[in-house]
Amino acid sequence: MRTRVTRIDPVAPAPEALAGAAAVLREGGLVAFPTETFYGLGALALDPRAVRRVFEVKGRSGSRPLLVLVDSIAMAEDLVAEVPAAARDLMARHWPGALTLVFRATRKVPEELTAGTGTIGIRLSSHPVARGLVRAVGHAVTAPSANPEGAVPPTAAEAVLAHFDGVIETVLDGGPTAGGPPSTVLDVTVDPPSVLRRGAVVL
Numbered sequence: 066m067r068t069r070v071t072r073i074d075p076v077a078p079a080p081e082a083l084a085g086a087a088a089v090l091r092e093g094g095l096v097a098f099p100t101e102t103f104y105g106l107g108a109l110a111l112d113p114r115a116v117r118r119v120f121e122v123k124g125r126s127g128s129r130p131l132l133v134l135v136d137s138i139a140m141a142e143d144l145v146a147e148v149p150a151a152a153r154d155l156m157a158r159h160w161p162g163a164l165t166l167v168f169r170a171t172r173k174v175p176e177e178l179t180a181g182t183g184t185i186g187i188r189l190s191s192h193p194v195a196r197g198l199v200r201a202v203g204h205a206v207t208a209p210s211a212n213p214e215g216a217v218p219p220t221a222a223e224a225v226l227a228h229f230d231g232v233i234e235t236v237l238d239g240g241p242t243a244g245g246p247p248s249t250v251l252d253v254t255v256d257p258p259s260v261l262r263r264g265a266v267v268l
Contacts, residue, residue: 068230070222075099075239078194080201086235087201094234095119097211097225099242100195101163102265103218104225105134105208106233107198110144113175119207120177122232124214130179132165132186132248134208136199141187144205146171152253161191163248163265178207188248194239210247220244 073082086096086107093115096107106123108115110133120127135141138156142148145168152166170178170185179185188208190196199206210218211225211233219225222238229236249264260268 066231066234068226068233068236070226070236070238072238073194075192075194078197078239082237083194083197083201086198086237087203089234090115090198090202090206093118095122096198096235096237097222097229097233098194098198098237099192099239100134100190100208101192101243102245102247103220103242104211104222105195106211107134107206107208109202110178110205110207111173111175113177116175116177116207119209122229123209123212125209126214127177128180130182130184130186131207131209132188132250133178133205134188134190134195134199135205136196137189140199140205141168141189144171144174144185144187145169149253149256151256151258155251155253155258156189159266160189161196162189163191163246164188165248165250167250167252167254167261169254184252184254186250192239192242194237198237218244218247
């Protein structure tokens with residue numbers, strides 16, 4: 066396999082570039098792309114085979130769920146059993162941004178994604194490329210960091226290629242990302258919500 070690298074404007078991504086990457090995702094391929102923290106590894110979240118590939122290329126334990134990106138609250142609502150009032154308040158205050166909210170998943174969400182937990186972590190990214198890619202494909206997209214498990218999360222396309230050249234289909238090169246702490250992960254299936262991972266958003 067040859068990994069295609071597509072340069073893309075991180076502020077105003079070209080629709081053609083996003084459409085090309087979205088086509089790869091629809092065909093079950095993997096696409097690395099910039100987010101407001103690190104480069105993420107994208108697959109169609111509701112495609113079990115594509116999700117399994119993410120676990121395989123990362124060397125990630127199947128017991129650890131994958132978070133996904135959406136392009137709107139409406140897309141998130143389609144994946145979850147309920148949206149508690151506390152979650153709606155958090156969405157209003159911190160989305161788009163580096164806050165991942167963990168909900169109870171609907172039956173349409175494959176077990177490969179949830180790792181059998183019955184829950185799904187969802188984030189609305191503020192990065193134009195990440196959000197534009199999800200919008201272009203029209204479905205939620207996985208977004209763990211684009212590196213093998215245990216390696217340093219990448220802040221540049223070159224770092225992604227150092228691990229995954231010839232392994233994944235496409236890298237959207239939007240230049241360097243900010244790095245720093247990963248997204249904060251908050252479980253909203255419990256009351257009060259519980260912090261599962263401290264990160265970029267301070268609650």
